[in-house]
Amino acid sequence: MSHGIQLQPVPYDHPDAVKLNDQVQLEYQARYGDDEGDATFLDPAMFVPPRGLYLLAYDALGAPVASGGWRSQDENEEGYADGDAELKRMFVIPEARGLGLARRTLAVLEDDARAAGRTRMVLETGDQQPEAIALYLSAGYTMSAKFGHYRFHDSSRCMTKPLRPAS
Numbered sequence: 001m002s003h004g005i006q007l008q009p010v011p012y013d014h015p016d017a018v019k020l021n022d023q024v025q026l027e028y029q030a031r032y033g034d035d036e037g038d039a040t041f042l043d044p045a046m047f048v049p050p051r052g053l054y055l056l057a058y059d060a061l062g063a064p065v066a067s068g069g070w071r072s073q074d075e076n077e078e079g080y081a082d083g084d085a086e087l088k089r090m091f092v093i094p095e096a097r098g099l100g101l102a103r104r105t106l107a108v109l110e111d112d113a114r115a116a117g118r119t120r121m122v123l124e125t126g127d128q129q130p131e132a133i134a135l136y137l138s139a140g141y142t143m144s145a146k147f148g149h150y151r152f153h154d155s156s157r158c159m160t161k162p163l164r165p166a167s
Helices: 015-032 101-115 130-138
Strands: 006-009 052-058 064-073 084-092 120-126 142-144 156-162
Touching (some): 006 101, 015 052, 015 064, 015 084, 052 084, 052 101, 084 101, 101 130, 120 130, 130 156
Antiparallel strands (some): 052 064, 064 084, 120 156, 142 156
């Protein structure tokens, strides 16, 4: 039941965002058996509209239960293309999984990136996150050539989806 859940834009360095980010890093460490988590460099400025957006989902009691953001990417040596919007930090706390929060957050982020003129949503996940891969496939993403910080890692999985202009 996602009623009572509010999606709210926040800065990437908002204390609640930092709290969820710490949790997602611990989950990555557990799933991938390393002590690094996701080492991709992220600066709060990357998520400032209109070049990005960072969202937190709050439950009816005002506790943060999910996060997600997008940042603009343009063609560079890491394999991105002009017009890309990169999905980052999609995460739902274990207690709030199965409520459709990731799908709802994803839809809002896609709409926002499209409105900002981005033409393709791209993301990098990993082979130890089958739920994430299943969600993205069901939302119209397809597997793609690897890009980004982990493009040389065997466990990395990259996916893309065209963001067609809103008709």
